[in-house]
Amino acid sequence: MKQADPTPEKGRSLVSWGAPAKTELALVCIPWAGAGAAPFRLWSPVLGDVSTVYGVRLAGRESRRTEPPADTVAEVVGDIAGELVDLGVRRVALFGQCFGAVLAFELAKALARSGHDIEVAHLLVASQLPPPCFAEADPEAEHDLMQYVPENFREEPDFVELLLPVIAADIGLVSRYVYEPGVFLAVPLTVVYGAHDSQLSRAQVDAWRRETTGPTNFREIAEGDHLFGGEAWLRLAETVRAALTCRTASGV
Numbered sequence: 001m002k003q004a005d006p007t008p009e010k011g012r013s014l015v016s017w018g019a020p021a022k023t024e025l026a027l028v029c030i031p032w033a034g035a036g037a038a039p040f041r042l043w044s045p046v047l048g049d050v051s052t053v054y055g056v057r058l059a060g061r062e063s064r065r066t067e068p069p070a071d072t073v074a075e076v077v078g079d080i081a082g083e084l085v086d087l088g089v090r091r092v093a094l095f096g097q098c099f100g101a102v103l104a105f106e107l108a109k110a111l112a113r114s115g116h117d118i119e120v121a122h123l124l125v126a127s128q129l130p131p132p133c134f135a136e137a138d139p140e141a142e143h144d145l146m147q148y149v150p151e152n153f154r155e156e157p158d159f160v161e162l163l164l165p166v167i168a169a170d171i172g173l174v175s176r177y178v179y180e181p182g183v184f185l186a187v188p189l190t191v192v193y194g195a196h197d198s199q200l201s202r203a204q205v206d207a208w209r210r211e212t213t214g215p216t217n218f219r220e221i222a223e224g225d226h227l228f229g230g231e232a233w234l235r236l237a238e239t240v241r242a243a244l245t246c247r248t249a250s251g252v
Contacts, residue, residue, distance in 0.1 A: 011064040013076075014054040014083050017044045025051040025121060025244070026089045028080065028107070030100030032127070032227060033148045033174075034167035036062040039233070046237040050244050051093060056080065056100070060166045069169040073177050077107045085116055093122040093244055098148070098226070099170050101128035102177055105211070108185055123185065123212070124240055126192040127200060127226050130207040131179045145171065147199075151229055185212040190243040194224025194232065217243065 014028065015037040027047060029040040037055025044053045058076060059067035070076045080103075084092060092111070096104025108123045128134060145167045146154065153159050191208045193200050202218065209216035219239050223232040 010079075011057070011059070011067065012083060013056050013058060013080050014087070015057050016052055016054045017041050018048060021048055021050065021052040023049075023051060025091045025093060026054060026084070026087070027051040027093045027095060027240070027244070028054045028056060028084070028104075030056045030094070030096040030103045030107075032098035032100055033170035034061070034145075034163050035148075038062060042233065043237040043240070046234065047241050047244075050241055056103075058170075060169060065166075069166070070173060071176075073103060073106055073173065076103055076173070077110045080107055081110055081114060081116070081118075084111075084118055089118055091119045091121050093124065094120065095124040095126070095240055096128070097126045097228070098128055099174055101125035102131065102134060102174050105131055106177075108187060109180075109183060112185060112187075120185075120187045122188045122190065122244060124190045124192065124243055125208065126228070126236065127194065127197060129200065129204060131211060132181065133204070133207065134174075134177075134179070147226065150227060184210075186214055187212055188214045188243075189216045190219060190240075191216065192219045192221060192224075192236065192239055194226060194228060195220050195222050196225045199226050219243070 029043065031039060037057035040053060040055035047053050057064055058070065060069040094104040094108050104123060104125060108120050111118050111120050145164055148167045149160055149163055189208060189212045191205050193202060193205055202220065221228065221232055221235050221239060223235055228236045
C-alpha cells in the first residue's frame with residue numbers, strides 16, 4: 001500500500017534581512033492578500049537603525065508555497081505570537097496592510113492579553129476599513145482578486161495564475177473573521193491611506209480611532225494608491241519610520 005505523502009514541515013512566518021537593529025524594537029510587517037515577506041526587504045535600509053524589520057511569510061507563498069493556507073485568523077496570529085516568543089522579542093511594533101491590517105490588529109490584541117512579556121509599542125495599519133466595518137463587508141463579493149496583484153505583475157499570466165489561488169485563500173480567511181466588540185487596545189495607532197486609493201477615503205478610516213485608548217494619528221501619502229505601488233512603497237516605509245520615532249505626534 002502506498003503511504004500518504006508526509007505533511008510538509010511548517011516553515012517560519014517571520015523573515016528578516018541583514019543584521020538585527022541595535023534597538024530592542026522589532027517591526028512585524030504583514031502584507032496584503034496574496035503577498036509574502038519579500039516586499040518588506042526594501043524597508044530594512046529605511047528602518048534598520050530604528051527596528052529589526054520582519055516580513056511575514058504566510059503559508060502558501062514564497063518558500064512556504066507547498067504548505068496549505070491557514071483556516072482561521074486565530075491560527076495565523078498564534079503562529080506569529082509563538083515565533084516572537086521564541087525569538088525573545090520584548091518590544092514590537094505591528095504593521096499591516098489591507099488584509100494584513102486585520103491580522104496586525106488581532107495580533108496586537110492577542111499579545112496584550114496573552115501574558116507573554118511582549119510590549120506592543122505601536123500598531124500601524126494601511127489601506128483597510130476599521131474592523132467593525134470590515135467584518136460587516138463581504139470581501140469575496142465586493143472585490144476583484146486582480147486588485148491585489150501589483151500592476152507590474154499583471155501582464156505575466158503564469159505568475160498571475162499562481163498568485164490568484166493564494167489571494168483567494170487569504171480573502172476566504174478574513175471573510176470568516178469575527179470582530180469582537182468592546183475589546184480595546186491601549187497602544188498608539190497610526191492609520192495610513194493613499195491619496196489615490198479609489199477604495200478608501202479619510203472619512204472611511206476615521207473609526208479606527210475607536211479601537212484604542214491610546215493616541216491615534218492619520219497619515220495620507222500623496223503618491224499612494226491602494227497597494228502603495230512604485231515610489232509610494234518607500235514613502236510608506238518613511239511614514240512608518242516617522243511614526244515610530246516621533247515621540248509627540250498629534251492626530252489630524
